[in-house]
Amino acid sequence: MPEDSQGLPREIADRFSKPFGRFLRIEAASGILLLVAALAALGLANSSWSSSFLAFWEIPIGLHFGPLDFTRSLQHWINDGLMTFFFFVVALELKRELVLGELRNLRTAALPFAGALGGMVVPVALYLVLMVGQTGVHGWGTVMATDTAFVIGCLALFGSRIPPSLRLFLLSLAIFDDVGAILVVAVGYGEALNWLALALGTLVVAAVAGLARLGIRSVPVYFFFGAAVWLCFDASGIHATVAGVVLGLMTPTRIWVSDERLRSILGRVLAQPTQEEVEGHGPDRSDLRRAGRAVTESLSPVERLELMLHPWAGFVIMPIFALANAGVAISGADIGQQVSVAIFAGLVLGKPIGVLAFSWLAMRLGLAIRATSLSWSFLAAGAFLTGIGFTMSLFIAGLAYSPGTLDAAKLGILGGSTISAVIGLAILVVLTSRGRIALR
Numbered sequence: 001m002p003e004d005s006q007g008l009p010r011e012i013a014d015r016f017s018k019p020f021g022r023f024l025r026i027e028a029a030s031g032i033l034l035l036v037a038a039l040a041a042l043g044l045a046n047s048s049w050s051s052s053f054l055a056f057w058e059i060p061i062g063l064h065f066g067p068l069d070f071t072r073s074l075q076h077w078i079n080d081g082l083m084t085f086f087f088f089v090v091a092l093e094l095k096r097e098l099v100l101g102e103l104r105n106l107r108t109a110a111l112p113f114a115g116a117l118g119g120m121v122v123p124v125a126l127y128l129v130l131m132v133g134q135t136g137v138h139g140w141g142t143v144m145a146t147d148t149a150f151v152i153g154c155l156a157l158f159g160s161r162i163p164p165s166l167r168l169f170l171l172s173l174a175i176f177d178d179v180g181a182i183l184v185v186a187v188g189y190g191e192a193l194n195w196l197a198l199a200l201g202t203l204v205v206a207a208v209a210g211l212a213r214l215g216i217r218s219v220p221v222y223f224f225f226g227a228a229v230w231l232c233f234d235a236s237g238i239h240a241t242v243a244g245v246v247l248g249l250m251t252p253t254r255i256w257v258s259d260e261r262l263r264s265i266l267g268r269v270l271a272q273p274t275q276e277e278v279e280g281h282g283p284d285r286s287d288l289r290r291a292g293r294a295v296t297e298s299l300s301p302v303e304r305l306e307l308m309l310h311p312w313a314g315f316v317i318m319p320i321f322a323l324a325n326a327g328v329a330i331s332g333a334d335i336g337q338q339v340s341v342a343i344f345a346g347l348v349l350g351k352p353i354g355v356l357a358f359s360w361l362a363m364r365l366g367l368a369i370r371a372t373s374l375s376w377s378f379l380a381a382g383a384f385l386t387g388i389g390f391t392m393s394l395f396i397a398g399l400a401y402s403p404g405t406l407d408a409a410k411l412g413i414l415g416g417s418t419i420s421a422v423i424g425l426a427i428l429v430v431l432t433s434r435g436r437i438a439l440r
Helices: 010-015 019-045 050-056 074-099 106-130 137-143 148-156 164-188 195-213 219-236 242-250 259-269 285-297 301-325 338-364 376-385 390-400 403-439
Strands: 060-065 068-073
Touching: 019 050, 019 148, 019 164, 019 301, 019 390, 060 074, 068 074, 074 164, 074 219, 074 242, 074 301, 074 390, 106 137, 106 164, 106 338, 137 164, 137 338, 137 390, 137 403, 148 164, 148 376, 148 390, 148 403, 164 242, 164 376, 164 390, 195 219, 195 242, 219 242, 301 390, 338 376, 338 403, 376 403, 390 403
Parallel strands: none
Antiparallel strands: 060 068
C-alpha cells in the first residue's frame, strides 16, 4: 500500500486529514453515479418495462400489529427513511465547516449563506408570480434547493483550472440550501400536528443531548435514540427527515483525546516490546487496546460519523433515491402545464439572479467578504450551476404535487436542471479557456 512522508498508508492518513477535500471527492464521484441512476430511471420509465418499474416502488413494506399499522410503500421508506441519513450527513458537514472548517469566519460564511438565501427567495417569488391561480401553486418549494453532488461533479470536470474558493462557495451554499429546504418541508409540507408525538420526540432529543453531556460515546446507543426520534417525528406530522438535520447539528465537535494525551499513549506502545508482549501476554497489552481507542477518539464525533456515513449517502442512498424518483413517462406527461414552465424559470433564471443579487448585497453592506480568487465571472458560472435542483427538487415535488401534476413537475425539474448545468458549464469552459490562453 502506498505510503505518505510519515510512513502511514494513504488511506488511513486521508481519514485524519483534509476532510473538506475528501467530502468534495466523494460528492464528485457520487454525482456521476447519480447521473447514471437518473438516466436509468428515465429509460426504464419510458420502456416496455415502465409499468413494472413504476409499480415496484409502490410495494408496501412494514409491520402490522393488530390495530397498529406501520406499513409504507418502498418509495416512502426511501424518501423518508434513507433520506434522513442523507440530511444527517449534510448537517454534519455544515456543523464541521462552521465550527472546525473554512466557515469559522462569520464574514466568510456570510457570502454563501446570503447566496443560498437569495437562491431560495427569488426563485420562489418568480414561481409564485407565474403560478397565480394555477393548480400546483403549493409546490413553490421545488425551486429552492441545489443538488450538491451534481454541482460538485460539474466542477470536478475542470480540476485545478477553477479556484478552490468557488468549490467552497458552492458546497457551502448547497449545504445551507439543503438545510433551508428541509426546514421548509417541515413547515410547508407537513401534516396536521400530533402534539403528543412531537412532545415525545422533543423529550428523546433532550435525552440525546443529556447522553452527550454525560460522555456516552457508543454509536449503537445513539442509533437507537435516533431511531426513536425518527419514529416520533414521523408520527407527529413533521416530516421525519427533519430528525436527521436536528441530530446532525447536535453532534459534538469536541475531541475526547487531546494531541498530548494521544502522544503519551502512543509513546508507551511504540516502546520496544518484549517477547512476552508480542505473544499477547504482557502486562502492557492493555496499552495497545487503549491506543486503538485513543486514535479513534482523537477525531471528533462529527468527523468520525461523516467519514463513516458519507460514502453510503453518496454511493448508495442518492442513486437509490434517483432510481425511485426520477422515472417519469415523458409521453404521458403534459409538458404544456404551467407548473413545468414555472419550475423551469425558477431554476434557470430565479436561482442565478437570487444568488448573485444577494451575494452582491451582502458584500455591499459589509456583511460578507469574497476571496480574491473568486471573481464575479466565476461566481456567475457557479450561480447558474445552483439551478441544478434535481435531488431535493424531486424530493419536495413528491410531497407537494398531486399524481396528475407530478410528472409535469418532474419534467420541469429535469429540464431546468439540465439547462442550468449547460449554461454554468459553458461559462466555465470560456473562463478556463481564457486562463490557458493567458498563460501562453
